[in-house]
Amino acid sequence: MGEPNDISYGRQWIDEDDIAAVCRTLRGAWLTQGPAVEEFEKALCGVAGARYAVAVANGTAALHLAAIALGVGPGDTGIAPAITFTASANCLAYCGAKMRFADVDESSALIDVAKLAKQVKSLAAAGKTPKVIVPVDMCGQPADLPEIRKIADSVGARVLCDSAHSLGASYEADGAKHPAGCCLHSDAAILSFHPVKHITTGEGGAVLTNAPAIYARLRELRTHGIHKDAARFERTGEGPWYYEQAELGYNYRITDIQCALGISQLKKLGAFVARRRQIAARYDQTLSVKLLAEKLTPLRQLPGRESSYHLYVVRVRAGKGEGLDKVAELRKGLYEFLRQRKIFTQVHYIPVNWQPYYRKNHGSNFDECPSANAYYASCLSLPMYPAMTDDDQQRVIDSLTEWSRSR
Ligand SMILES: Cc1ncc(COP(=O)(O)O)c(C=O)c1O
Known part of the structure; x- marks a missing residue:
């Protein structure tokens, strides 16, 4: 038997149809700002259930433009969860907002809505x-959006849902099932098409919204803040070349080459998500066996939410009398144990409030989100991607079993 192959925590799945779609675009007239961008945006609306989509260069650009379009400016206060990729908070900081961090529910890593309600109330009072x-x-499980919407409405705040992990997921509200990104309980939502996500365009992202005014603004902000709407021109009579820049925008455009890939990938989203769920079900089953269940526990899936499993997180369980330091040590041991077997896991995420930038500039500290700390000490993202073979998953399962026995 040869050397075992590397197994990473996530990776893309590109097939010949994807390659052919990109090549067709390369042979055509448009490399950027052509018909593929709008076609991709329409297809995204079809999947996510929002009225409008604006495709952009990456998920971070999507967050940034959405924050501007929602009116965030210097001196405002913004809230993001402690457990997320830093971009979810950075987007508001780019606009000059002071960031506050919401604690998460340790078992699901989603915003703890009871704590959020209190935090919002006390911020408003101050x-x-x-x-x-x-x-x-x-990880692909929708946040409690109906409840977060209510909390936001109680103080007139806007809701920008970071759905970078949840394309293809759904949640129930008022007796109906809604796709992640539908913006029924948010003013806007964003997606990312980074290679480890559900579908990829290399780099890429999109903002989704149901509001025509936000949509119009996003389209201009994506391309320098420039428009060609004669009805709004401050100057007349120049000529057909004329445009005006009404506000400060960016070049956050995505290319037709990327969108051709995105359109092709999106056709396979259903199959990708189904395979992710199959892999998750096998991990769940493995982790329910006594030997493993005593040492590891999967992330809690809440009723009425159907995750699309961008990530599959396990948490290392504390033994009797063991504190967070011991859990963190065991988690590091498991990471190394798997790495020696060429299984490359990841930690999602280090609490954002721990980051030096936020401690130095936004007054955050290490202790403000205790449940996020408990989650962080214990979490590990196991390999999860649709192209993972059953044999590769078996190798992960065998290694987890071996580690559980040795602990
Ligand atoms: C939760 C979350 N939000 C935003 C982003 C930013 O997306 P991008 O890498 O496309 O800029 C990521 C990327 O990993 C993410 O995981």
Whole structure:
């Protein structure tokens, strides 16, 4: 038997149809700002159930433009969960907002809505009413959006849902099932098409919204803040070349080459998500066996939410009398144990409030989100991607079993 192959925590799945789609675009007239961008946006609306989509260069650009379009400015207060990729908070900080971090429910890694309600109330009482709250559909499980919407509405805050992990997921509200990204309970939502996500365009992202005014603004902000709407021109009679820049925008455009890949990938989203769920079900089953269940526990899946499993997180369990330091040590041991067997896991995420930038510039500290700390000490993302073979997953399962026996 040869050397075992590397197994990473996530990776893309590109097939010949994807390659052919990109090549067709390369042979055509448009490399950027052509018909593929709008076609991709329409297809995204079809999947996510929002009225409008604006495809952009990456998920971070999507967050940034959405934050501007929702009116975030210097001196505003913003809220993002402690457990997320830093981009979910950075987008509000780019606009000059002071960031506050919401603690998460340790068992699901989603915003703890009871704590959020209290935090929002006390911020409002202190004259720091949040302008925008950014819930994150962590690992592919939608956040409690109906409840977060209510909390936001109680103080007139906007909701920008970070759905970078949850394309293809759904949640129930008022007796109906809604796709992640539908914006029924948010003013806007964003997606990312980074290679480890459900579908990829290399780099890429999109903002989703149901509001025509936000949509129009996003389209201009994506391309320098420039428009060609004669009805709004401050100057007349120049000529057909004329445009105006009404506000400060960016070049956050995505290319037709990327969108051709995105359109092709999106056709396979159903199959990708089904395979992710199959892999998750096998991990769940493995982790329910006594030997493993005593040492490891999967992330809690809440009723009424159907995750699309961007990540599959396990948490290392504390033994009797063991504290967080011991859990963190065991988690590090498991990471190394798997790495020696060429299984490359990851930790999602280090609490954002721990980051030096936020401690130095936004007044955050290490202890403000205790449940996020408990989650962080214990979490590990196991390999999860549709192209993972059953044999590769078996290798992961065998290694987890071996580690559980040795602990
Ligand atoms: C939760 C979350 N939000 C935002 C982003 C940013 O997306 P991108 O890498 O496309 O800029 C990521 C990327 O990993 C993410 O995981």
